[in-house]
Amino acid sequence: MDILQEAQARLESFGVAVDGPAIAFIVELVKEKIRNFCNIDEVPEDLFYTAVDMVCGEYLYQMQNLGKLDAEIFPVDAAIKSISEGDVKVSFMDNASASDRLTTLIQTLRGTDQDLMAYRRLKW
Known part of the structure; x- marks a missing residue:
């Protein structure tokens, strides 16, 4: 599977027009971030969808x-405010503005280094 094609398809499913050169650059940027953080030569296949989400989040960011992404037009109906695991509790940002919901979506897609920790190798 190709990260570039999958990220383009995902962004288009969000209703976002994709700029080819910009998304290609971001794919390479995300791959480099993963390789550098994990101290590995190739992005593991197990991180494929994590990389796709990171590309989408970085592109939207x-x-x-x-100023090319209008929060009022972008279709983010509900954003999750918090998730608790014990007795499963999910809170939504019902009163949040469109801009806040978009920012939450972008932060979630961009991921954290925690997503990559299992693949990190020591550098000698």
Whole structure:
């Protein structure tokens, strides 16, 4: 599977127009981040969907910062405010503005280094 194609398809499913050169650059940026953080030569196949989400999040983040992504038009109906695991509790950001919901979505897609920890190798 190809991260670039999957990320483009995912962004298009969000209703976002995709700029080819920008998304190609972000794919390489995300791959480099994963390789550098994990101290590995190739992105593991198990991180494929994590990488796709990271690419989508980074693309949306950059488009938002460039003013090319309007939070009022972007279709984010509900964002999760918090999740508790014990006795499963999910809180939604019902009163959040469209901009806040978009920012939450972007932060979630961009992921954290915690997502990559299981693949991290020591560097000698």
